[in-house]
Amino acid sequence: MSAGSYDEGVRALREVTGVVVPTYLPENPERALQVRLLEETVRAFLRELGDPSHLVLSADGEDCGADVVRELARHCGCSAVVHGRNLGKLHAVRLGARLLLESSAVQYVAVADNDGDHFANELLNLVRCAQHASREGAEALVIGGRLSRHRPMGFLRGEQEELACRVLLDALRYDAALTGRPLRLDHVLAVEDFPDFHSGYKLFTRAAATAAFLREPVLAGTSETCYYRHACEAAMVVEALQGGAVLASVLRSTFNEQPVSTFGRLDRSALAADMISWPLLRLKVPASFARVWLDNHISRLQLGTLAPLGRGELFAIRRQVLAAYGEDTKEGPLPGPLFV
Numbered sequence: 001m002s003a004g005s006y007d008e009g010v011r012a013l014r015e016v017t018g019v020v021v022p023t024y025l026p027e028n029p030e031r032a033l034q035v036r037l038l039e040e041t042v043r044a045f046l047r048e049l050g051d052p053s054h055l056v057l058s059a060d061g062e063d064c065g066a067d068v069v070r071e072l073a074r075h076c077g078c079s080a081v082v083h084g085r086n087l088g089k090l091h092a093v094r095l096g097a098r099l100l101l102e103s104s105a106v107q108y109v110a111v112a113d114n115d116g117d118h119f120a121n122e123l124l125n126l127v128r129c130a131q132h133a134s135r136e137g138a139e140a141l142v143i144g145g146r147l148s149r150h151r152p153m154g155f156l157r158g159e160q161e162e163l164a165c166r167v168l169l170d171a172l173r174y175d176a177a178l179t180g181r182p183l184r185l186d187h188v189l190a191v192e193d194f195p196d197f198h199s200g201y202k203l204f205t206r207a208a209a210t211a212a213f214l215r216e217p218v219l220a221g222t223s224e225t226c227y228y229r230h231a232c233e234a235a236m237v238v239e240a241l242q243g244g245a246v247l248a249s250v251l252r253s254t255f256n257e258q259p260v261s262t263f264g265r266l267d268r269s270a271l272a273a274d275m276i277s278w279p280l281l282r283l284k285v286p287a288s289f290a291r292v293w294l295d296n297h298i299s300r301l302q303l304g305t306l307a308p309l310g311r312g313e314l315f316a317i318r319r320q321v322l323a324a325y326g327e328d329t330k331e332g333p334l335p336g337p338l339f340v
Helices: 008-014 031-047 064-074 089-101 120-133 156-177 206-213 224-230 232-242 268-282 288-299 309-323
Strands: 015-021 055-060 079-083 110-111 140-146 204-205 246-252
Touching: 008 015, 008 110, 008 120, 015 031, 015 089, 015 120, 031 055, 031 064, 031 120, 055 064, 055 089, 064 079, 079 089, 089 110, 089 206, 089 224, 089 232, 110 120, 110 206, 120 140, 120 204, 120 246, 140 206, 140 232, 156 232, 156 288, 156 309, 204 206, 204 232, 206 232, 224 232, 224 268, 232 268, 268 309, 288 309
Parallel strands: 015 055, 015 110, 055 079, 140 246
Antiparallel strands: 110 204, 140 204
């Protein structure tokens, strides 16, 4: 196995890597903590990057932290972009990536959340992984995969994200079979039997970022909330891979419990259903396949043993995903084997 040198990785990180930090700071009881975590995130990434302007703070809405973003950019020398209306994380990332890609010097675009749980000192590993994955001329998308989703997010959300990741992998394999473009997973660290698609720490080579963020958005018949807010991570993955990127991953650290969580305040079942629905519709997966995949993976989750809450969540997700296809489903027994 060939690998680039440490010096080459550091040079790429400091000279040709840009970072987008989507920010969402509405008025709420946690705002002071969120602002402090954003300030720490800015200081941490500025220590890694050679050019402060390669760090872009992208405010998702004029009334959702634009004042903080502008002041931080003025004080630290980083870049800032503000959208007047709050649409969702993906829109903020698209705006920030567009600004970075205006510079021909930027060859790698990283995305990291502003919650203090995406560590700048680990960005070098993502850069070196991208160099390794693209050594044969391919473009790359590198996921900073978590060793555990349950510990930082809690049991319920960890199970929901596992379901979304498993169905997305099925959808990507389905698309690969139809298009004749094999899905490469040889650069994905096999801690589990599916990649951590919904991790908020990602790095794109320039062409992969162009495919993910500069092309016209494809809502695939879903709502703006589904596309920009709920399915944002799935959209980044699907569009980068549709643009020809090779998927890769490295492990990254997380806190044992997230300091704050924006997604944690959303409707959980609607969030998970949209995370699943958008890629299925974008990749034109038939409802018959979606139904079987959901049942395949619901049957293996431990969430169904949490009665009645877990069972209710799984029924709600399944119902809402199939409703996106126009199907009306009724609750019944959870899918699964008779004996374990």
